[in-house]
Amino acid sequence: MEQPEPDIATSLQPPKPAAEPQAPPVPEPQAPLMPQPQAPSGPGSIVFDAERVSCYYGSFRAVTDVSLSVYENEITAFIGPSGCGKTTVLRTLNRMNDLVTGARVEGDVRYRGSSLYGKDVSPIAVRRRIGMVFQKPNPFPKSIYDNVAYGPRINGEHNRGRLDEIVERSLRQAALWEEVKDRLKASGLSLSGGQAQRLCIARTLAVEPDVVLMDEPCSALDPIATGAIEDLMRDIKQRYTIVIVTHNMQQATRVSDRTAFFSVLRNEESDTRTGVLVEYGRTQQIFEDPTDSRTEAYVTGQVG
Amino acid sequence: MTVVTGQQPNLREPKGWRRTKNRTATVLMVIAFILAVIPLVFVLITVVARGIKIISWQYLTSPIPPQVVPAGIGGIGPAILGTIEIVALATAMAVPLGVLGAIYLNEYGGKGVLARLIGFMADVMTGVPSIVMGLFIFSIWVLHFGFSGFAGALALGCLMLPVVIRSTDEMLKLVPNPLREGSYALGATKARVTLTVVLPAAIGGIVSGALLAIARAAGETAPLLFTILTVFTANRNPFSGPTTSIPSQIFANATSPYTGAQDRAWGAALTLVVIAFVLMIAARMVTARFTRYSR
Numbered sequence: 001m002e003q004p005e006p007d008i009a010t011s012l013q014p015p016k017p018a019a020e021p022q023a024p025p026v027p028e029p030q031a032p033l034m035p036q037p038q039a040p041s042g043p044g045s046i047v048f049d050a051e052r053v054s055c056y057y058g059s060f061r062a063v064t065d066v067s068l069s070v071y072e073n074e075i076t077a078f079i080g081p082s083g084c085g086k087t088t089v090l091r092t093l094n095r096m097n098d099l100v101t102g103a104r105v106e107g108d109v110r111y112r113g114s115s116l117y118g119k120d121v122s123p124i125a126v127r128r129r130i131g132m133v134f135q136k137p138n139p140f141p142k143s144i145y146d147n148v149a150y151g152p153r154i155n156g157e158h159n160r161g162r163l164d165e166i167v168e169r170s171l172r173q174a175a176l177w178e179e180v181k182d183r184l185k186a187s188g189l190s191l192s193g194g195q196a197q198r199l200c201i202a203r204t205l206a207v208e209p210d211v212v213l214m215d216e217p218c219s220a221l222d223p224i225a226t227g228a229i230e231d232l233m234r235d236i237k238q239r240y241t242i243v244i245v246t247h248n249m250q251q252a253t254r255v256s257d258r259t260a261f262f263s264v265l266r267n268e269e270s271d272t273r274t275g276v277l278v279e280y281g282r283t284q285q286i287f288e289d290p291t292d293s294r295t296e297a298y299v300t301g302q303v304g
Numbered sequence: 305m306t307v308v309t310g311q312q313p314n315l316r317e318p319k320g321w322r323r324t325k326n327r328t329a330t331v332l333m334v335i336a337f338i339l340a341v342i343p344l345v346f347v348l349i350t351v352v353a354r355g356i357k358i359i360s361w362q363y364l365t366s367p368i369p370p371q372v373v374p375a376g377i378g379g380i381g382p383a384i385l386g387t388i389e390i391v392a393l394a395t396a397m398a399v400p401l402g403v404l405g406a407i408y409l410n411e412y413g414g415k416g417v418l419a420r421l422i423g424f425m426a427d428v429m430t431g432v433p434s435i436v437m438g439l440f441i442f443s444i445w446v447l448h449f450g451f452s453g454f455a456g457a458l459a460l461g462c463l464m465l466p467v468v469i470r471s472t473d474e475m476l477k478l479v480p481n482p483l484r485e486g487s488y489a490l491g492a493t494k495a496r497v498t499l500t501v502v503l504p505a506a507i508g509g510i511v512s513g514a515l516l517a518i519a520r521a522a523g524e525t526a527p528l529l530f531t532i533l534t535v536f537t538a539n540r541n542p543f544s545g546p547t548t549s550i551p552s553q554i555f556a557n558a559t560s561p562y563t564g565a566q567d568r569a570w571g572a573a574l575t576l577v578v579i580a581f582v583l584m585i586a587a588r589m590v591t592a593r594f595t596r597y598s599r
Contacts, residue, residue, distance in 0.1 A: 099488060101414060128491030138482035141505050151490040154500070200486065207490055 045072050045112075047211060047241045048093055053107035055088045055097065062088045063275040065107070068260055070211075075233060075242045077252035077283065080262035080298070085275025086245045089262070090213050092116075093243065094130035095123040112210075128155065131209035135216040137196035139188030139203075144171075144180050147188040147199055151207035166206050174202035175232050194225025201232065205240075212236070214244040218251065230255050249299060252283060259286040261295045348577070355574025358567050364575070368536040368553065368568075371560045375567035382538035383553040383572060386453060387579075389542040390532070390549055391522045393457035394464060399514045402468025409469070410476040411498050423473075429466035437462045438527035451533040453542030456549065459527035464517045471513025475506040508594030512587035519583040523576055525551040550576050 048070035055063040063085035070076045070093075078086040088097065095116060097103040109116040116126055139147050148167045157163060167184070171177040176198040180191070188199055197217060204212055214233075218226040226248075233242055233255050246252055252259050260280040266273045279286060279295045290296045297303045317323050358375055369378030405422060413419025441459040449455070479502050487497040503510075528534070533546035534556055550572050557569035 096485065096489065124491050124493050127489055132489035134482060134485065136482060138486040140483060140486065140501055154490065154492050154496050
C-alpha cells in the first residue's frame with residue numbers, strides 16, 4: 001500500500017514543547033516516575049511518536065508522561081490492569097477523546113512527523129486516516145451494505161459500482177463476505193456478536209485508513225470469533241498498522257509484535273492515582289525477559 | 305446425591321403476611337386499572353353513539369347552518385377546513401423548529417448556558433395553560449393584524465413547540481453514544497453524524513412524538529378563542545379574516561339551546577376523536593416502519 005504524505009495540518013507545526021502553558025492545578029504525583037523505557041529500534045518507519053503524553057479528564061490525571069513509538073505494519077499491543085489508561089492513550093491517537101467533555105492532552109503525539117494536537121489539525125481529517133474499532137460491536141442501524149459503505153459515502157464516493165467493489169473487498173478482508181454475501185440488505189443488527197465486530201472492522205477498513213486502533217475488540221466474543229479476528233489482524237497487518245488494547249495476555253503474545261505494559265501508580269499522600277507506561281518492547285522480551293519487576297509480576301499472573 | 309426421606313418439599317408460596325400483601329396489591333392494581341378505563345370507555349361510547357347518527361359525507365362537507373336548523377341539514381365543512389389549515393400551519397412552524405431545537409440541545413449545546421436555558425424554557429412552556437398562549441398571541445399579533453387562521457396557528461404552534469422539543473430530546477438521548485463514536489471514528493463531521501446516524505436512529509420516535517403533539521393541538525379550543533374568533537362561514541384564506549375550527553364549533557354548538565346544533569356538536573366531537581385516532585395509528589405505523597433496521 002502506498003503511503004500518502006500526511007497532510008493533516010495545512011501548515012506543519014514545529015515540535016511543540018511538552019507542556020501547555022496553562023498547566024492545571026493538579027496535584028503532581030509525588031512518587032518518582034519511571035524512567036521511560038525506549039523501544040528497541042526496529043525495521044519500518046515510525047507511525048506514532050508519543051512524547052511525555054499526559055491525559056486529563058477534568059482535574060483527574062488519567063495517564064502521566066507516556067512516551068512510546070508505534071512502527072509501521074506492526075501490531076502493537078497495550079496491556080495492563082483496569083484503570084491504567086490503555087484505552088485513554090489509544091483514544092488520544094485519533095483524537096477520539098476530543099468528544100469527551102473535559103478531556104485534555106498534554107505533551108505531543110506526532111503522527112508520521114506531524115503533531116496530532118497542532119493548532120490547525122482537524123480531528124475529522126485525523127480520524128479519516130486513523131480508524132478505530134470499539135470494545136462493543138456498534139453497527140449502525142442500517143443494512144450490512146450501508147454499514148460498510150458509510151465511510152466511503154461520507155468521503156464523497158457515490159458511484160454504485162465502486163461502492164459495490166469497496167463493500168465486497170472490505171467484507172472479504174474482514175473474513176465476513178462468505179457469511180453475508182447473500183443478505184447484504186439485512187440489518188447490521190441481525191448479526192451475531194462476532195459477525196457484528198467483523199462488520200465494524202470491515203466498516204473501518206472500507207475507508208482505507210493508515211492505522212487501525214482496536215479497543216479490546218474481542219472482549220465480548222467467544223474463542224472462535226476471537227480466533228477469526230486474530231487471523232484477520234495478522235492478514236491485514238501487511239497493509240495497515242494496528243494498535244490493540246487487550247486484557248488478554250495470550251492474545252497479545254499471539255498477535256502483537258510489540259507490547260506496552262501500563263500500570264497504575266498510586267500516591268498515598270495525595271490519594272491520587274494515575275496510569276503510567278511501565279515497560280515497552282518486543283512482545284517476546286516483555287513476556288519472557290521483562291526488565292521491570294511489575295511487568296514480570298503481571299505477565300506471570302502474580303497480580304491482576 | 306440426596307435421598308428423599310418421607311416428606312416431600314412444599315414448593316407452594318407459604319401462607320402468611322407476605323402472601324396476603326401480594327394478593328392485596330394485585331387486587332388493588334386490577335381495581336385501579338378498571339377505574340381508569342371506565343371514563344375512557346364511557347367517553348368513547350357516548351361520543352360514538354351520539355355522533356355516528358349524524359355523520360355522513362354531506363355532514364362533513366356542507367356549510368355550517370344557523371343553530372336553529374334541525375340535524376340532518378348542513379354540516380361542519382368549514383370547521384374541518386379551518387382545523388386542517390390551522391393545524392397544518394402550526395405543524396409547519398413548530399415541528400421543524402422543535403426538532404432543530406432538540407438537536408441543538410442534545411448534539412451541539414452540551415452543558416452550555418444556552419442549551420440549559422432552552423431546556424429550562426421548554427419545560428416552563430410545557431406548563432403554560434393553553435388559554436394564556438391564546439392571550440399572548442392575541443396581544444402580540446391579533447391586536448395588530450386582526451383575527452386569522454394564521455394567528456390560531458401561531459398559538460397552537462407555541463403550544464406544540466415545547467412538546468416537540470421534549471419528545472425529540474428524549475428520543476435523541478436514547479441513541480447510544482457508541483453509534484456516534486463509530487461514525488466519528490470514520491472521519492465524519494458532527495453534522496454528518498447527526499444527519500446520517502443520530503436522526504435515522506431516532507426518526508421513528510421523533511415522528512410519532514410530533515404526531516402526538518399534532519393530535520393534541522388539533523383538539524385545543526382555548527388558544528383559538530382569541531385568535532380565530534370562530535365564525536360560521538367558510539374562510540379559505542388562513543392568513544386573513546376570522547375562521548373556524550372543529551373544537552370551536554363543538555363549543556359554540558354544544559352550548560346552544562337547539563337540539564339540531566347539539567347533534568352537530570356530537571358529530572364534530574366524533575370527527576375530532578377519529579382524527580386523533582388516525583394520527584395515533586399513523587404514529588404507531590411510522591414507528592414500526594422506521595425501526596425495521598433496529599431489531
